[in-house]
Amino acid sequence: MNFKKELATVLFELLRKEISLTELELMIEKPKIASRGDLAFPCFTLAKLKRKSPNLIALELGEKIQSPTFEKIEVVGAYLNIFLNKKEVSEKIVGEIIKKKSLFGSQELEGGGNVTIDMSSPNIAKPFSMGHLRSTVIGNALAFIVEKCGYEPIKINHLGDWGTQFGKLITAYKLWGDAEKVKQNPIKELLALYIKFHEVAQMDPSLEDQGRSWFKKLEDGDVEALQLWQWFRDESLKEFSRIYDLMNVQFDSYAGEAFYNDKMDRVVKLLEEKQLLIESDQAQVVELTDEQLPPCLIKKSDGATLYATRDLAAALYRKENYKFVKSLYVVGHEQSLHFKQLIAVLKKMGYTWAEKMVHVPFGMMLKDGKKMSTRKGKVVLLEEVLTESIAMARHNIEEKNPNLANKDGVAKQVGVGAVIFHDLKNNRMNDIDFSLEEMLRFEGETGPYVQYTFARACSILRKGNWQTDVPPAAYLAAWEKEWKVTSLLMEFPNAIKRACENLDPSQVAKYVVDLAQAFNKYYAEVKVLEENEEQSARLALVYSVTVVLKEGLRLLGIEAPEEM
Numbered sequence: 001m002n003f004k005k006e007l008a009t010v011l012f013e014l015l016r017k018e019i020s021l022t023e024l025e026l027m028i029e030k031p032k033i034a035s036r037g038d039l040a041f042p043c044f045t046l047a048k049l050k051r052k053s054p055n056l057i058a059l060e061l062g063e064k065i066q067s068p069t070f071e072k073i074e075v076v077g078a079y080l081n082i083f084l085n086k087k088e089v090s091e092k093i094v095g096e097i098i099k100k101k102s103l104f105g106s107q108e109l110e111g112g113g114n115v116t117i118d119m120s121s122p123n124i125a126k127p128f129s130m131g132h133l134r135s136t137v138i139g140n141a142l143a144f145i146v147e148k149c150g151y152e153p154i155k156i157n158h159l160g161d162w163g164t165q166f167g168k169l170i171t172a173y174k175l176w177g178d179a180e181k182v183k184q185n186p187i188k189e190l191l192a193l194y195i196k197f198h199e200v201a202q203m204d205p206s207l208e209d210q211g212r213s214w215f216k217k218l219e220d221g222d223v224e225a226l227q228l229w230q231w232f233r234d235e236s237l238k239e240f241s242r243i244y245d246l247m248n249v250q251f252d253s254y255a256g257e258a259f260y261n262d263k264m265d266r267v268v269k270l271l272e273e274k275q276l277l278i279e280s281d282q283a284q285v286v287e288l289t290d291e292q293l294p295p296c297l298i299k300k301s302d303g304a305t306l307y308a309t310r311d312l313a314a315a316l317y318r319k320e321n322y323k324f325v326k327s328l329y330v331v332g333h334e335q336s337l338h339f340k341q342l343i344a345v346l347k348k349m350g351y352t353w354a355e356k357m358v359h360v361p362f363g364m365m366l367k368d369g370k371k372m373s374t375r376k377g378k379v380v381l382l383e384e385v386l387t388e389s390i391a392m393a394r395h396n397i398e399e400k401n402p403n404l405a406n407k408d409g410v411a412k413q414v415g416v417g418a419v420i421f422h423d424l425k426n427n428r429m430n431d432i433d434f435s436l437e438e439m440l441r442f443e444g445e446t447g448p449y450v451q452y453t454f455a456r457a458c459s460i461l462r463k464g465n466w467q468t469d470v471p472p473a474a475y476l477a478a479w480e481k482e483w484k485v486t487s488l489l490m491e492f493p494n495a496i497k498r499a500c501e502n503l504d505p506s507q508v509a510k511y512v513v514d515l516a517q518a519f520n521k522y523y524a525e526v527k528v529l530e531e532n533e534e535q536s537a538r539l540a541l542v543y544s545v546t547v548v549l550k551e552g553l554r555l556l557g558i559e560a561p562e563e564m
């Protein structure tokens, strides 16, 4: 249901099709103040075409618009303020939601196609950082959102499982490693070995040579090197999987950097053929001076490849295998330069599809205004954060609703949902301050607040014995008090569209908070369960709210318990 389109169609006819439908639709505004109507149409740009004053055009149009949907038209200067027929529109929207259920809001943007989403992508043998958490949560929500808009998301975990650091790690392990310790606590042990390598290498530079030579062996397929690498990778992935399981995130591919090891020669050859590779300080680089970017490093003096080389191979691979219409990289803004270079090199190679690659950057996670570091004493391990959040949610339940069934399951949904929502409610470029107390509050703009509103609405439906398969017997007389809620329900498809176009899940997060607030206000004012002829219509509205809240949360990667 798109009332802008409906209005545009009416205007299109009245203006004798002299302005295109899309143009008209774009001209229609949504007044910020409710008393100015539900839609507004400014006539300024029509003056030239019609050779009349905009005010006169507004007057003439205002008299001619006739439609059951548009109940009242006010002409204010050059503006048409249009009031929707609340009853007509509300019944339509509630009817549509009851019919479509969770499919409400689904749409086809630009004809769909595959969208690859490079997301999460932590580094093997290192702790899963807050940056990787943000990438996971934002990428996961974007996957649901693009899917809702008719695309096919392909979630790729581009693991950091290759590079000179693995030569160093193997060196350190061979010198000081203990297999049992690594098995018990892989990431902690491997990190400690890596740190020790750097400490000792400061005094004994020969260690660096050993590291380089182990990485060379690894790249050349040496059996011992590969076995150790594989083991580090498997153990690390086991730890990461626990986090993904907690958060209910799945991937379509775990093809990380190592996957491209045998696909980089081709990239180098292509660059040579296109005469883009030049020698600089014994390394091979692509000059990007025309683009005002520093050169992109392709091969080091010892022949070793780099992060960028692997990303070039990955881009080619993804284009060829997934035939993407869009390729997203959900990676912190510190890597903006890297992605600018990557896209610039591909364009130089003549690949016009590089235009479809988008770096989706995000801000930092701060604690008390400072960056959360994984080094030194400031380690904040994500798994601990999640388990603590779940424990706090469990505690809240024990206080508020001790008789709840499945307390553990609900605590997990709420605890994890709180962390995810806290991340997604702000524009992704903002830095966010990390605070468990804040995330888990039941009031304000939090995940638990929205979940709680959903659960409350579910309980109203249970009390009212609401049956979805029976359409509401009598609709309301006026839909006045319901209007704030119904007009928000109407907005859901637009919020999804904005989130998809701007690759910004906060559009959906803000939307569900608005809807939850409007619903709670309505519930405080109106006796929803009062038994009279309007009850079933009110319950139909409550049901519509549950459908949209649940679907909105799902798009963010958050579950909605029916009781909490």
Ligand code: ARG
Residues within 6 Å of the ligand: 118, 121, 122, 123, 158, 159, 160, 311, 314, 329, 331
């Ligand atoms: N592993 C990298 C890091 O932790 C992120 C990888 C992002 N994806 C990519 N295709 N470069 O910084």
